[in-house]
Amino acid sequence: MDVRQPLPLLGGLSPAQFMRLHWHKKPLLVRQAIAGFTPPVGRSALLQMAGQEEVESRLIQQRDGRWLLRHGPLPRRSIPSLNTPQWTVLVQGVDLHNDAVHALLQRFAFVPQARLDDLMISYASDGGGVGPHFDSYDVFLLQAQGRRRWRIGRQKNPRLLPDLPVKILAQFEPEEEYLLEPGDMLYLPPGWAHDGVAEGECMTYSIGFRSPDSAGLAHEVLLRMADAAADETDAPLYRDPKQSAVATPGAIPAQLQDFARNAVQQILADPQALECALGEALTEPKPNVWFEPSQGPALMERVELDRRTRMMYDARHIFINGESWQAEGQDAQLMQRLADTRALSPQEVASASDQALELLAAWCDAGWAHARSAKAE
Ligand code: SIN
Numbered sequence: 576m577d578v579r580q581p582l583p584l585l586g587g588l589s590p591a592q593f594m595r596l597h598w599h600k601k602p603l604l605v606r607q608a609i610a611g612f613t614p615p616v617g618r619s620a621l622l623q624m625a626g627q628e629e630v631e632s633r634l635i636q637q638r639d640g641r642w643l644l645r646h647g648p649l650p651r652r653s654i655p656s657l658n659t660p661q662w663t664v665l666v667q668g669v670d671l672h673n674d675a676v677h678a679l680l681q682r683f684a685f686v687p688q689a690r691l692d693d694l695m696i697s698y699a700s701d702g703g704g705v706g707p708h709f710d711s712y713d714v715f716l717l718q719a720q721g722r723r724r725w726r727i728g729r730q731k732n733p734r735l736l737p738d739l740p741v742k743i744l745a746q747f748e749p750e751e752e753y754l755l756e757p758g759d760m761l762y763l764p765p766g767w768a769h770d771g772v773a774e775g776e777c778m779t780y781s782i783g784f785r786s787p788d789s790a791g792l793a794h795e796v797l798l799r800m801a802d803a804a805a806d807e808t809d810a811p812l813y814r815d816p817k818q819s820a821v822a823t824p825g826a827i828p829a830q831l832q833d834f835a836r837n838a839v840q841q842i843l844a845d846p847q848a849l850e851c852a853l854g855e856a857l858t859e860p861k862p863n864v865w866f867e868p869s870q871g872p873a874l875m876e877r878v879e880l881d882r883r884t885r886m887m888y889d890a891r892h893i894f895i896n897g898e899s900w901q902a903e904g905q906d907a908q909l910m911q912r913l914a915d916t917r918a919l920s921p922q923e924v925a926s927a928s929d930q931a932l933e934l935l936a937a938w939c940d941a942g943w944a945h946a947r948s949a950k951a952e
């Protein structure tokens with residue numbers, strides 16, 4: 576993607592300008608971000624998805640002034656009738672289940688894949704919404720069908736109403752109000768309070784991002800680094816030929832503390848180990864994701880990543896679905912291109928080394944990628 580090219584999606588800003596002026600800084604309303612937008616997943620497909628075990632969904636309803644929450648799977652009979660007002664069904668990670676929705680998410684690939692989370696779709700009956708709240712992540716709210724009135728504001732007081740199943744701000748002070756029509760989009764930075772209320776039946780697509788917190792990320796990375804270190808067969812054993820006899824056997828020897836400290840410092844001192852663990856952690860598929868292995872060899876002229884595959888790279892490694900490979904030279908460039916564009920052309924496949932082709936074939940067998948004939952391009 577040419578990040579200096581102005582995009583209707585960003586109201587005529589280029590991705591470079593958007594990131595400089597708005598990302599993490601201030602909201603942006605874009606009228607007709609996608610003119611003539613036809614939602615790839617409509618109401619009945621969405622409500623059907625909400626009933627599936629492997630799909631993450633919620634039903635939020637306001638009844639007699641109370642907020643009710645039910646987690647999915649949501650059988651059709653648990654969803655209120657379409658003419659009952661003030662309810663909404665939210666389905667998370669629709670990009671994992673639908674190619675067209677995945678393609679829509681890729682329009683936002685001017686943000687690193689490591690930060691892109693998922694595309695959530697909400698369907699609401701008249702008056703439905705999730706109430707005034709704020710999220711800790713950036714979000715693009717794309718109006719897909721019907722109309723939604725958004726009220727937004729910088730939140731001074733983050734206090735929530737107590738004892739509710741949903742996060743509702745105790746004191747919401749909106750500063751701006753917009754009525755979004757199909758194809759309109761609102762970008763909100765983290766922490767901006769917002770309340771979107773459906774006017775008639777309404778569907779909103781939310782493009783969400785993920786921001787790891789430092790403790791959680793350290794936990795994941797350290798676990799992986801420790802696992803990798805534990806696999807090393809030549810790790811030195813603790814030895815204590817100078818240990819004297821003790822009258823206090825419960826006390827941990829200082830020498831053993833030093834041994835442990837050195838062991839941990841050695842693992843941390845290897846920059847590659849940290850980078851490798853980070854890449855593996857960032858590409859680990861979500862727990863509800865699985866791949867269907869391919870049905871036998873196909874003619875590998877063009878290669879496309881499966882919509883569920885997460886693929887990234889750093890200067891020395893290629894990461895795909897929680898696994899890593901060291902790569903350099905032309906093969907590394909080819910795999911980096913696959914990670915960036917999620918596909919390789921027949922010319923690119925033809926230029927791959929035998930080793931790279933073997934890897935691509937193994938990923939196709941596992942269902943992580945798909946071999947297509949050149950005609951499908
Ligand atoms: C919605 O689609 O109703 C909720 C989206 C959000 O507030 O983040």
Ligand code: CO
Nearest residue numbers: 708709710769
């Ligand atoms: Co929100």
